[in-house]
Amino acid sequence: MKTDKPSVTIPQEAFDWYDEYAHGDIDRRTFLTRVASLSVAGLSAGVIGSALIPDYAKAEQVSFNNPAIKATYEEFPSPEGHGTGGGYLVVPTEASAESLMPAVVVVHENRGLNPYIKDVARRLAMQGFVAFAPDALFPLGGYPGNDDDGRSMQRSLDREKIEHDFMAAAKWLSHFEKTSDKLGVVGFCFGGYISNLLAATLPDMIDAAVPFYGTPAKEELQAQVNGPLLLHFGENDKRVNATWPEYEKVLKANGADYTAHVYDKAQHGFHNDSTSRYSPKDAELAWQRTVDFFSTHLKAPISR
Template identity: 80%
Template sequence: MTTESAGANQNDRTVNEIEIPQEAFDWYDEYAHGDIDRRTFLTRLASLSVAGLTVSAIGGALIPDYAKAEQVSFNDPAIKATYEGFVSPDGHGEGSGYLVQPTTLPASGIAPCVLVIHENRGLNPYIKDVARRLAMKGFLAFAPDALFPLGGYPGNDDDGRAMQKSLDKNKIEQDMTAAALWLKSHEKSSGKLGVVGFCFGGYITNFLAASIPDKVDAAVPFYGTPAAPELTKNVKGPLLIHFAENDKRVNATWPEYEKTLKANSADYQAFEYAKAQHGFHNDSTSRYSPKDAELAWQRTIAFFKQHLA
């Protein structure tokens, strides 16, 4: 794995010109993944004795503000966004997601496709924007919502996280598999399928690369854990894997996963972004590291163009 710095990173971002302590990022990661509740998270923040930082200031900076996440307007004339359903016989029966396509397709009328997988709280505005960014680059992008069986993303992350946790993980995996196959066979798809996911979506990206390796033509997990050992033996790639240096939970899974990839003679490349936090690509929170996110995204787009052409 290559470790590098893209310049200014998340640890350089401040609230009221004061650096957010690493403990706060670590506690937020525990909170975001359901290891501690909101009350415990806020109580821990209150224990920080850093002049000028309040609980509301730190908490407000870490908790996503999705108004910041729109890089591509849903009204941009270069794209067309719709909600589409698909059948998921081995999952929850049916699913739904956000399909974004370029308004101008090649003369063939088809384009390579990319499945976009959200974090552990449903199809939020940031993930929709990622799908729009891909469509602006010429890809047919589809972002399924794991929360569709419960009515879809509820509009806030706390409820979304609780809803997703209540669902059968195996059925979610099968819903995402069904979404991938639906997209790959879409009438406007070239048949070349890429997958990109973030956090839980990074796990699903690794899962799909392992469970349907002959269907996935390129996979890009952002700070995601690997699939179960009995599945990872099937991974052959190509994979482009992004890690954040300050992400002990996910990074602890990498040595064993890399051993398996090497044993498989899999085609993979991994990058670790120095001092970056888990979630560094998400531009709605203070974990966002602009230069690292941009570099990782440039690599992702180039990777998809190379393998989905």
């Protein structure tokens, strides 16, 4: 994992406003106007805004040309969703019909399949998992190359159909010719919500779920969650953290197998290494815990 630290010290208010902007509660102009109101020595609104808005050139940790993996774009049927879904599949080159690998669905944030999420899929493949990252924006032609348009496109789609697309992706991956009978899911922000949702709607299929700063599924679905779950939260993520106490009560009532970690002073999105919300130490620890969790519950590659 990367260890370089953000070069800009950003006030907490700016992080909070960026979270509102990233989730569509305010527009870009309002976000930058608020940032301009801060009195921060030596930092302009442009400097702070640029530090927070993702720079995906920073996000590549594993090259798509790495010989240990093979990346392709695949489609899958989604009859209850948008009819057909698509995504980014990364397979360890040693995987085959004779040497099956456990699989993990990788779920993006609220703006489509951006370069950071593709890199996360490649990181998992380097750890011996078949990783598939569906793109909620596939029905509209896919991630447009920038987050503002991506957010608008994702908001324009029917939320229930998007959810069914991810359920269909999980089912498709579970039957992929190079995967074993073990399936996990990891997601970030919106993807954390989808991870909780799949744990609730596909409890007999999902063998391990890892929501990064994600809200729970609807209350009526939560009783179906058995785990195992590994949940990651940033201490300064007030919006998501407010949903955790009640969700934890349900998990305890279910007798669910879960572990939750709260990372001291970390922001929402602390794992995303393309923005100054990134916390290298916390991201590395959370990722190592995630890989270990998948290794434990999805087990090593099997042969037949």
